[in-house]
Amino acid sequence: xxxxxxxxxxxxxxxxxxxxxxxxxxxxxxxxxxxxxxxxxxxxxxxxxxxxxxxxxxxxxxxxxxxxxxxxxxxxxxxxxxxxxxxxxxxxxxxxxxxxxxxxxxxxxxxxxxxxxxxxxxxxxxxxxxxxxxxxxxxxxxxxxxxxxxxxxxxxxxxxxxxxxxxxxxxxxxxxxxxxxxxxxxxxxxxxxxxxxxxxxxxxxxxxxxxxxxxxxxxxxxxxxxxxxxxxxxxxxxxxxxxxxxxxxxxxxxxxxxxxxxxxxxxxxxxxxxxxxxxxxxxxxxxxxxxxxxxxxxxxxxxxxxxxxxxxxxxxxxxxxxxxxxxxxxxxxxxxxxxxxxxxxxxxxxxxxxxxxxxxxxxxxxxxxxxxxxxxxxxxxxxxxxx
Numbered sequence: 001x002x003x004x005x006x007x008x009x010x011x012x013x014x015x016x017x018x019x020x021x022x023x024x025x026x027x028x029x030x031x032x033x034x035x036x037x038x039x040x041x042x043x044x045x046x047x048x049x050x051x052x053x054x055x056x057x058x059x060x061x062x063x064x065x066x067x068x069x070x071x072x073x074x075x076x077x078x079x080x081x082x083x084x085x086x087x088x089x090x091x092x093x094x095x096x097x098x099x100x101x102x103x104x105x106x107x108x109x110x111x112x113x114x115x116x117x118x119x120x121x122x123x124x125x126x127x128x129x130x131x132x133x134x135x136x137x138x139x140x141x142x143x144x145x146x147x148x149x150x151x152x153x154x155x156x157x158x159x160x161x162x163x164x165x166x167x168x169x170x171x172x173x174x175x176x177x178x179x180x181x182x183x184x185x186x187x188x189x190x191x192x193x194x195x196x197x198x199x200x201x202x203x204x205x206x207x208x209x210x211x212x213x214x215x216x217x218x219x220x221x222x223x224x225x226x227x228x229x230x231x232x233x234x235x236x237x238x239x240x241x242x243x244x245x246x247x248x249x250x251x252x253x254x255x256x257x258x259x260x261x262x263x264x265x266x267x268x269x270x271x272x273x274x275x276x277x278x279x280x281x282x283x284x285x286x287x288x289x290x291x292x293x294x295x296x297x298x299x300x301x302x303x304x305x306x307x308x309x310x311x312x313x314x315x316x317x318x319x320x321x322x323x324x325x326x327x328x329x330x331x332x333x334x335x336x337x338x339x340x341x342x343x344x345x346x347x348x349x350x351x352x353x354x355x356x357x358x359x360x361x362x363x364x365x366x367x368x369x370x371x372x373x374x375x376x377x378x379x380x381x382x383x384x385x386x387x
Contacts, residue, residue, distance in 0.1 A: 019326070020326040020327045020330060020347065021326060021347055021348060021349075026038060026039070028342075030045075030048075030055075030056070032056060033050075033053035033056050033363065033364075033365035034048075034053070034363060034365050034366055034367075034370075036342055038337075038342060041337070041340075042340075043337065043340055043341060043342040044340060044341050044342065044366075044370055045341075045342040046341060046342065046343050046360045046361060046362070046366070046374060047342050047343055047344040047359065047360075047361060048361060048363065049211070049240070049241040049242075049361060050241065050242070050244055050363060051211075051214060051215050051241060051242040051298040051317045051361070051362070051363050051364065052214055052215070052242045052243075052244065052284075052287075052288070052294065052295065052297075052298065052363065052364050053244070053363050053364055053365045054242070054243065054244030054245075054280075054284045054287065055244040055245065056244075057244070057283075057284075057287070059283055059287070060244060060245075060280050060283045060284050060287070061280070063279045063280055063282065063283035064245075064276035064277070064279055064280040065276070066279065067087060067275040067276045067278070067279030067280075068274075068275065068276045070275070071085055071087070071275035072275065073274060073275075073276070074271070074274050075271060075272035075273060075274055075275065076271075076272075077271060077272070078267075078268060078269060078270055078271055078272060079261075079267065079272040080261070080267075080268055083271055083272030084272060085272065085275050085278070087275055087278040087279055087282065088106055088272070088273075088278060090282055091104075091106055091278050091281050091282050091285075092104040092105065092106055092249075094282060094285045094286070094289075095249050095251055095285065096251055098213075098219070098220055098221075098285060098288070098289060099220065099221065099223070099235045099251035100220070100229075100230055101235060101251035101252055101253070102252070102253045102254045102257070103251070103252065103253065103254045103256075103257035103258075104249055104250065104251045104252075104257065105249065105250050105257050105260050105261055105264075105267065106239075106247055106248070106249045106273065106278070107247060107248040107249065107250070107266060107267055107270070108247060108248070108266070108270045108271065108272070108273055109238070109240070109246065109247060109248050110135075110137065110208070110210050110236075110237070110238035110240065110247075110248035111137040111140075111248070112248060112266040112267075112270055113137075113236055113238075113248030113249065113250060113266070114135070114137040114138050114140070114141045114208065114236060114248075115137055115140050115141040115144060115266055116141070116260075116264040116265055116266030116267055117141065117206070117234070117236060117250055117260060117264060118138070118141030118142055118144065118145060118175065118177065118206070119141055119144040119145045119146075119265075120259065120260055120263045120264040120265070121173075121175060121204065121234075121256075121259075122142075122145040122147055122173055122175045123145055123146065123147060123173075124145070124146035124147050125147060125171060125172055125173075126145060126147040126148070126171050126172060126173040126174065126175065127147055127148040127149075127150060127167055127168070127170070127171040127173075127174045127175070128142040128145055128147060128148070128149050128150070128174075128175045128176075128177060129150045129151075129152055129160060129163055129164065129174065129175070129176045129177070129203070130142055130149065130150070130151055130152070130177050130178070131151075131152060131154055131155065131177075131178040131179065131189065132151045132152065132153055132154050133154045133179070133182050133184070133185060134177060134178055134179050134182075134208065135179055135183060135208055135210070138177050138178075138179070138208060141177075142177065147171070148167065148170075148171065150163045150167060154182075155187070155189060155190055157190055157193045157194065157197060160176070160194070160197055161197055164197065164200075164201040164203065168201045168202075168203065173204070174201060174202070174203035174204070175203065175204050175206060176194060176197070176198050176203050176204070176205045176206065177206045177207075177208070178194065178206075178207055178208070179207070179208045179210070179211070180207040180208060180209040180210075180211075180212040180221060180222025180223060180237075181209070181210075181211035181212040181216065181222050181315075181316045181318070182211075182318075183210065183211050183318065184318075184320060184346060184350065184351050184357070184359060185318070185320055186302075186314060186315060186316045186317070186318030186319055186320060187315050187316070188212075188216070188222055188225060188226055188315045188316065189207065189222065189226070190226055190227075191207065191222060191223055191225065191226045191227060191228030191231070191232060192226050192227020192228050192231065193226075193227070194228075195227070195228060195231035195232065204233055204234060205231075205232050205233060205234065206232070206233075206234035206235075206236060207222060207223050207228075207232050207234070207235060207236065208236050208237065209221040209222050209223060209235060209236065209237035209238075210237055210238040210240075210241055211241055211242075211316060211317075211318060212237070212316070213237045213238075213241070213242055213243065213288075214241070214242030214243060214284075214288045214295055215242050215295060215296075215298050215299055215316065215317055216299065216315075216316055218292050218295070218296075219288045219289065219292050219295040221235070221237065223235050233252060233253065233256070234250065234252050234256070235250070235251040235252065236248065236249065236250050236251075237249055237251075239277075239281045239284075242284075242288070242295075242298075243281050243284045243285065243288070244280065244281075244284050245277050245280040245281050245284065246273065246277050247273050247277060247278070247281065294364060297363075297364035298317035298362045298363055298364055299314065299315075299316060299317055299362075301317070301362040301363075301364075301366050301368075301371055302314035302316065302317045302318070302319055302362040304368065304371055304372075305319055305360065305362065305371050305374070305375055306319055308371070308372055308375035308376070308379070309375050309378065309379055309383070314362075317361055317362045317363070318359065318360075318361050319359075319360045319361075319362070320346075320357045320358070320359055320360070321357055321358040321359075321360060321378060321382070321383075322355055322356075322357040323356055323357060323358065323382070324354050324355060324356060325354075325356060326345075326347045326348070326356045328356070329345040329346075329347065329356040329357060329358060330345050330347075332345070332358055332378075332382045333345040333358060335377075335381060335382065336358075336374070336377065336378075339377055341370075341374055341377075343358045343359070343360055343374075344358075344359065345357070345358060346358070346359045358378075358382075360374070
């Protein structure tokens with residue numbers, strides 16, 4: 001009965017393998033803040049988004065255990081049914097305070113947040129303008145609106161102005177959406193300029209701060225750098241990177257959050273986060289807010305790495321080493337693994353064709369000697385050999 005289905009899948013897999021684009025799941029056991037066990041080998045990971053190593057923090061793990069003992073392992077239902085356990089209100093208040101917003105709403109994941117928020121605010125008559133390098137879930141949410149989706153060149157505010165000048169008048173509402181910190185390139189959006197453009201065209205600016213919260217803008221995120229202070233009405237983000245756990249959120253006005261809670265399908269029809277996950281996020285935000293010097297460490301270490309390689313100074317804990325060819329990038333990752341480092345290769349379609357790369361990420365716990373050794377190997381055995 002499924003012969004044609006299996007044939008379809010096998011043909012697709014074979015084609016991907018031929019192009020060095022086949023993906024596989026590799027069991028990886030985290031042994032501590034930066035070490036992992038993979039294929040029976042201990043490696044220092046420079047591929048994790050746990051920028052502050054908070055998933056391994058004793059106080060945060062203790063908060064999760066305590067919440068599990070008190071409330072159980074699951075929330076039991078969607079938040080609008082019976083899954084809105086008491087910890088949600090505390091977490092949302094902390095997020096709103098950190099982001100300088102009136103209110104917040106927590107989702108089951110960042111992907112659920114973006115695929116729910118965007119179509120809850122824009123419809124078939126409206127337009128959405130998206131930076132071309134924004135995360136896939138932003139594009140998914142934009143397409144779900146049924147409206148006009150316009151893609152502007154990466155961080156090109158002039159191109160965005162052209163799009164809005166040509167099309168804004170044709171739509172009752174317009175939404176501008178961008179990553180705050182771009183997950184594959186590590187650069188920051190020009191938030192101040194985007195806010196100016198939004199104001200000029202009566203458009204609503206939304207930023208995805210998945211890779212910014214906790215590590216840039218004094219821990220407050222990307223909407224507090226590049227002239228964005230207090231100027232982003234829709235601050236979305238995740239709890240799964242620097243915050244160390246899982247989930248997504250939106251910080252906005254009380255009216256907008258009220259609308260999201262009433263009309264956002266990915267909130268209404270998803271089970272609420274487990275109590276342990278919410279409690280861990282509360283404890284993590286307390287640490288981020290109380291220790292800005294610690295929150296600054298990942299970016300400090302990324303800057304040391306870019307200096308060692310003579311690259312443009314890092315703007316976030318993410319540094320790409322763009323090698324172009326997928327086969328070459330896979331070989332570079334294998335070389336680094338032989339040297340004791342885990343640096344996962346990133347290939348299309350996650351990044352554009354011809355831009356396969358090593359995506360190097362830095363955490364507060366990375367040792368300075370390890371950073372310098374990694375830089376030395378990349379310089380001498382990957383970049384110099386290619387030159």
